[in-house]
Amino acid sequence: MKKVLTPARGAIAAALLVGLALPPMAQGQLRQALDTGEQATRKAEQVQEQINQLDDQRSDAVSEFRTLLQRTQAAQLYARQQEKVVESQRRELESLTEQLGRVDEITAQTTPMLLDMISDLEAFVQADLPFRIDDRTQRIADLRAAMENAQVPIVEQYRLIIEAYKSEMEYGRTIDTWPEDIDVDGKTVTVDMFLFGRVALVYMSPDRKYAARWDREQAQWVPVESKFKEDIAQAIKVAKGTTTPSVLYAPATRLDVEL
Structure with missing residues (x-):
């Protein structure tokens, strides 16, 4: 509680000093007046305390109002941003709907x-x-x-x-070899097929008895001369990875495709 020295309190203090020289009856009247003044002073102090409390409440209310105002502004800003997001999503949904159509x-x-x-x-x-x-x-x-x-x-x-x-x-970019059973003169023979990209397709039996190349023009297998068998054997080894790579030679024919 805040103490306030009011004019009434100062007058009471002065009256006490003066009252010491007064007759008893006058002193009683003075005492009554002083009591009345004291009550008025206490009343003024109570009023002042209420004013102080109201002032504190006003300050708290102003602070709370400012806080609420800031939150409201932030909420409004967020709402405007969300409206833009919703509008963007709406346009995207329309575009997707059109694409689905x-x-x-x-x-x-x-x-x-x-x-x-x-x-x-x-x-x-x-x-x-x-x-x-x-x-x-x-x-x-x-x-x-x-x-x-x-x-x-x-x-x-x-x-x-x-x-x-x-x-x-x-x-067309690789060489490859694989075993395959083919018909040679009416009997089944297991041979090593050799593919040289799309340049040549040849085969040779492991005993080198049979060797042939595919002829595109005749659309059939054509036996190769014995002098080429060594080259074919070398090519098969290279494709299998059992020897080091070397220059390979193969007959080439044009590929015609009718579409």
Whole structure:
């Protein structure tokens, strides 16, 4: 509580000094007046205390109001930012809805192109050297099955076709050898096939009794002369990795593909 020296309190102090010289009756009247003054002083102090409390409450209210005002402004700023985000999402949703509406149109245009790509690949395999025919033919059959399967999305169909094209391209950049059973003069003979990119396809039996190359123009196997057997044997060793790489020679014929 704040103590305040009021004019009344000062007058009471002065009256006490003066009252000592007054008669008893006058002293009683003075005492009553002093008591009244003292009550007024206490009342003034109580009023002042209430004023102080109200002032503190006012300060607290002002501080709380400022805090609420800052929070309100922050909330309004956040709301404006969220409105921009919602508007952006709305435009994106409209764009996606429009794109979804065009899916059927895009699919209708893309499917014939994919089927043509498979047909072109099949024609190329048929005109190419006849190596790993079973694997390559099965790959094309798998592509056609994927095109007819409603569970395979068009994106996956496209990916499978591209992978098949990549596999065919890889054959032209590598040399390879593998054992294979072929028919020679009516009997089954196990030979080593040798593929030199797409330049040449030859085979030779391990005992070097049989050796031939594929002739594109005649579309058949043509026996090779004995003088080439050593080169073929060397090429097979290089492909197997059993000897160091060296220069390889092979007959080349033009590849014509009618699409």
